[in-house]
Amino acid sequence: MKTIINWFIDNTVASNLLMMVFIVGGIVSFMNTRQEEFPSIETGTIQVNVPYPGAAPAEVEQGICLALEEALETVENVERMTSTAREGACSATVEVASGAELNRVLNDVKSAVDAIVTFPADIEQPIIASFSPSSTVMSLALAADTDDASLKEIAEGIRLDLIDLDGISRVEVSYIRPFEISIEISEFTLRQYNLTLNQVANAINRSAMDMPAGTLRTEGGEILLRSKGRVFEGAEYENIIVRSMPDGSQLRLGDIATVKDGFEEGYLTARVNGKNAAIVDIYRVGNEDTVASSAKVKEYFEAQRSRIPASVDFMILTDDAEGLKERIATVAGNAYSGFFMVLLVLTLFLRFKIAVWVAAGIPIAILGALSLFPSLGITISSLTIMAFILVLGIIVDDAIVVGERIFVFEQEGYSPREAAAKGTLDVFIPVIFGVMTTIAAFLPLLILDGPMGAFFNVIGGVVVICLVASVIESQLILPGHLAHRRTTGYWLEGSALVNRWLLLQKRIAFGLEYVATHIYQPALRKCLEYRYATWSFATGIILITFALLLSGRVIFQFFPAVEGDRIYASIQMPEGVAVEVTERALVQLEAAAIELQLELDEELTDMIARGDAPSMPGSVVDKTLTTLGARVNRGGPPSGRGTAGGSHIAEVVMILHSYADRGEISANDIRDRWREKVGIIPDALELSYTSDSFSAGQALSFRLEGRNEENLQIATTELREALGRYPGVLDISDSFRAGKQEVQIEILREGEILGFTLDDISRQVRQAFYGAEAQRIQRGGDQIKVMVRYPEEERQSLGNLEDMMLRTPNGGEVPLSNVAKLSLGNGYSSINREDGRRVITVNADIDRQVSVPEQVTSEIYAEFAPRWLEEYQISLALGGEAEQSARSMGGLFASYPLAMLIIYALLAIPLKSYSQPLIIMSVIPFGAIGAIMGHFIMGQELVFFSLIGIVALGGVVVNSSLVLVDYINKEVHLGHSLPDAVASAGVARFRPIFLTSMTTFIGLVPLMATPTPATFFIVPMAISLAFGVLFATVITLFLLPSLYLILYDFTTHRAHVEDHSTEAYVDPATSL
DSSP states (O other), X not given: OHHHHHHHHHOHHHHHHHHHHHHHHHHHHHHHSOBOSSOOOOOOEEEEEEEOTTOOHHHHIIIIIHHHHHHHTTOTTEEEEEEEEETTEEEEEEEEOTTSOHHHHHHHHHHHHHTOOOSOTTOOOOEEEEOOOEEEEEXXXXXXXXXXXXXXXXXXXXXXXXXXXXXXXXXXXXXXXXXXXXXEOOHHHHHHXXXXXXXXXXXXXXXXXXXXXXXXXXXXXXXXXXEEOOOXXXXXXXXXXXXXXXXXXXXXXXXXXXXXXXXXXXXXXXXXXTEEEXXXXXXXXXXXXXXXXXXXXXXXXXXXXXXXXXXXXXXXXXXXXHHHHHHHHXXXXXXXXXXXXXXXXXXXXXXXXXXXXXXXXXXXXXXXXXXXXXXHTOOBOHHHHHHHHHHHHHHTHHHHHHHHHHHHHHHTTOXXXXXXXXXXXXXXXXXXXXXXXXXXXXXXXXXXXXXXXHXXXXXXXXXXXXXXXXXXXXXXXXXXXXXXXXXXXXXXXXXXXXXXXXXHHHHHHHHHHHIXXXXXXXXXXXXXXTHHHHHHHHHHHHHHHHHHHHHTOSOBOSOOOEEEEEEEEEEEOOTXXXXXXXXXXXXXXXXXXXXXXXXXXXXXXXXXXXXXXXXXXXXXXXXXXXEESSOOOOSXXXXXXXXXXXXXXXXXXXXXXXXXXXXXXXXXXXXXXXXXXHOXXXXXXXXXXXXXXXXXXXXXXXXXXXXXXXXXXXXXXXXXXXXXXXXXXXEEEESOOEEEEEEEEEEOHHHHHTTOOHHHHHXXXXXXXXXXXXXXXXXXXXXXXXXXXXXXXXXXXXXXXXXXXXXXXXXXXXXXXXXXXXXXXXXXXXXXXXXXXXXXXXXXXXXXXXXXXXXHHHHHHHHHHHHHHHHTOOEEEEOHHHHHHHHHHHHHHHHHHHHHHHHHHHHHHHHTXXXXXXXXXXXXXXXXXXXXXXXXXXXXXXXXXXXXXXXHHHHHHHXXXXXXXXXXXXXXXXXXXHHHHHHHHHHHTHHHHHHXXXXXXXXXXXXXXXXXXXXXXXXXXXXXXXXXHHHHHHHHHHHHHHHHHHHHHHHSOHHHHHHHHHHHHHSGGGGO
16 A cells, blocks of 8 residues: 555646546536435335225225235235225235345236236226335416316316426326216116116217227228227217117217216315415426426426416415425535534644645545445435535544644654655554444444335445545545645745734644643543543443433433424314315314414514514415315325315315525424414314424324224224323324215015126116216326216215116116115224234324323333233234334344444454454443433434434544554554553644544534524434544543553553553653
8 A cells, every 4th residue: 555655645647636536526426416305215115006986995895905915925025014995995005025126026916916816896907016206396286266177277288298398207287186977867767768877888888989990901002990989078978879769760878868078076176375276296206306307397387377367376386396405505504614614623733735635635525425426326315415414524534634644744854745655654554444443333324224224324325435535535635735735935925814824823733732741641641540440430421321321311212203394284074074064174274374374474574673584585374275185295206096085084284485484483383383273173083283394104103903893993992092191192093983874785585586686786776876987088198987877966865775776687677675675884984904904003193392202102002012912812013103213223223233343343453452442442332421411412302313323423433542542552562661652642642633523523513503404314413423522532532541551451460560650650751
């Protein structure tokens, strides 16, 4: 390595070109790397959806879900399978085992589903796909006091225009019911013409079709033959011939039916600021860039808005790219501040040009890491910027050690060229192995499993790349620049400004030297003299901290949710409820939102008057979105083909201005005030308020798994009551709810005598009330069902059902009530299953200022899990945040011993000792203690991100210790006595140890001092690193030399050690 370093020092062209490769490569990569909120993460999930239109959840469970479970039991590498039977479909989710090939498992699942032969005849084609990462880029809204058809026509035109734009591949129109052509024929008319609904549907299908008829081979060539009868508009269906009469007359569909070309029957609707609305959602799929896509949509929006009718409000409802750019700018601003603070610290303690070149290692290393992003598939996201901040003070450590050593050799009289070579080679081994130990410390982040682990993999990966780039910069680029810098004849040499700066540097250097020799050195001597007392004191600190952790006084939370700029109020009424009841609940929610909005605007006006908030936009709430019949998309992947909506589901969303524009008013505070204003809504089964942009799942979530339905209901009631007794627990809900009222049909003996089967009766009833699907047509971007059924007025009461006339197998007619028994009952809203058993999920939110989720979860589990398993044969499993916590914490602690073993090996190799690495690693627990103290000082709670910082500390804090021990070993090899070497090492290495710790701490100060929702993820990790490094540095300077001598005591005759060590401390001159 000596040859390579000397070659780069002498060849400035090579070092400059290497630097330019890093810089240019980083800039080019930055310009060509896509930006997104969070990295796209493959979840290893396969979704299976089997539509069964018109079927009740119990039918779906028996006919589809059970068959799916049985078929997928044989598929390999399936970790868990859950399924939900709901009205009209069964949805199954297959979680693939970690490390398995997703496409192979997907093919196995498809083969298993295709092999099922017991599915009901009326199901639609199963949809099987792996969950592909995608997210919302932007939502456009069309709002007007007009009907849905007019809005949909405009929205569809916009959707087609947007899809034509480069970089945009998926756009959907939301909150408009799907089109449907409904052909309604009364029972009287059917009987009059001796027709059935099925016969009419078959007539439509036979007539309205295109069919190839072969090829006509003529002398002039081949001519294709095809029949052309496909129709696409409702009016065209009226001309379809249903029957030809013997007298030559024809019975057309328009003669006997009313054809309605409109929307499916349902309740789906949306309002924006009180006006009827259609929403156009633009999604990012695959490698598409969120910011670039947003810019193109905005450009289209500005050009198109003048062409939209004046009566329609065309607006940008949400723009996730703006939030992304704001968060990245906030985090990047912290990074810039940290960089300049690091530069300032370095220039105060080192020569200006040395400090500048040392600090330049930060952007050079970061740009070098950026240059590798495209080839490694890493994107520019909030997480990558946060990783850069984390590593800001770490990547400069090796450059500081090298630069400071070169500076020392220059002070000893060596030329810049000689000082650069000797200084770099002198610390080559501790620098290289120090960086390798830091990389090893981040290993748990790289191998952490699960959805949460995927986020930390990105942070760990970016840190490792930056560290590698920093080593290359410090060993091959920095020495050449320091060797050939101009020390005389530079700009402003001899000026008053430069002279004052040099004077200030001398004073600071003298001050640091004074601290090292007159304060630190005497204190170190005392610690060395009373080294066993020092060791005992340090051990006491560890025991006290450990006792505090065991006592529960140190509160730990896994992952508090990150607040966003949208607040969702979701309500669910009993299924099948009259839509007017849900509308009244929506009015209550909207009225409270309007009242709160006025209050917030008054508060913001006062803040603007005081200068505490920007004058624009002047309001807290930007827009209000209300939906009935469906939930609002929370920024995830598109839902696919829309439904007509249910009357029991509704949601109101407050879309807030950005955190800065609204005067930094907390979204969580707004959420709590909204909840208080709304109060209780009668008959609501679920009423929840959410202001999170990201969370690890429900704060409190429990899964009750069993086979006995009655026992599950009893346990659910007990659990809800227990949760309600905890202070701060809010919005308790469960997945077990009664569904719509059901009429259950059973065939009578009389029906069997007439030749009916239950299938005959069920099919005729289904065709009359749900409809017989004649065909499906593609009209533009819409797939439209053509349904034949009774008119709406004949499908509105139980009397209509009882009086319905059935066609017997021999062509006669008989009332339904004569051949079947009709009984009323209640079904289920939905039925959840997991691994072959029914599951009820109980969820709740929690006020973290009042109670801690971890405490509530542990107490509930301890109280109920053993008893329920014994009494009810019910298993209690943790879900939501607790499930992710167990998975992530387990993975973290499982990999931590491996990281420590690697760090030990990396320390043992350069030190050529088995015991000295243990001395160095003894500072790691003190780093954790400093991190905990830092959270108390900053008023922050310990969260999972704090543990990530503590784990990463393991490799960072040993670097200074490695430099110190390496220096002691060198002094001993030069012939100095061990006591002399130990006593002088701390003073000699005081400045680099001080500078590396200070730069790490100072680089993170802007992040810790200005916490915002944008930096929520990284602040606890930054606190752990910053305060952990500070505390561990103090331990390194005092405890480590003492431990070194204690080790010597244990390996040498004690009397001999005491005789010589006592003499060493009597005379200060002999200790240096």
